Amino acid sequence: MIHSIGQLWRAWAALTLVLLVMLTLLLPAGDPISPRRSAPDGLLELPVVWSPVDPAEARAELAVTTLWGPRPTTGASIQAEPTSTAPAWFLSGVFMVQQQRHAxxxxxxxxxxxxxxxxGEALPDGSVIVVIERDKLLIRRPDDQDLDWLHVNTPVIP
Structure with missing residues (x-):
């Protein structure tokens, strides 16, 4: 039985020595354990995530498309004679500013x-926006005051 602090330290040292000897006997002989091993060439190369883009190319691409796809065709160019001078328009998209949607x-x-x-603002044909959803508008037509849905990229020919 251990009766003093000195005996406790000697028992502790002997137990530690026994554990170290057991560990050296149990571990296989050979190369020491290395957490880092060499990898084949090219394995650790990181892919290029970002490369600079010419802003002129991006502007040209945005001029012919929208964020939601290509600009729709209205078929107005197929008609022999235009019915009105107002240009055809469409809902291009919806965005949010300070928890309020805008079209x-x-x-x-x-x-x-x-x-x-x-x-509450008027569209080019005089319709008034009632509700703005994620991908469509609820509008009130000026002529008959009916409510209609206007979806993104749906052309409106005046």
Missing amino acids: VVAFEETAEEPLQLAV
Whole structure:
């Protein structure tokens, strides 16, 4: 039995020595354990995630498309004689600013700037936006006051 601190330290040292001897006997002989091993060439190369893009190319691409796909064709160019002088337009997309949705209305003629409209504002045909959803608008038509849905990339011919 251990009666003093000195005996306790000697027992502790003897137990530690026995554990170290057992570990050396149980571990296989050979190369020491290395947490890092050499990898084949090319295995540790990181892929290129970002490369600089020419902004002129991006602007040219955005001029012919929208964030949700290519600009829709309205078929207005197929008609022999245009019925009105107002340009065809479509709902290009929806975005949020400070928890409020806004609609982006683009025109077929790229010379005109897209409109950014909120609830209560009028569309180019005079319809008023009632509700803006994630991919569509609920609008009130000016002529008959009916409510209609206008979906993204659906062309509107005046």
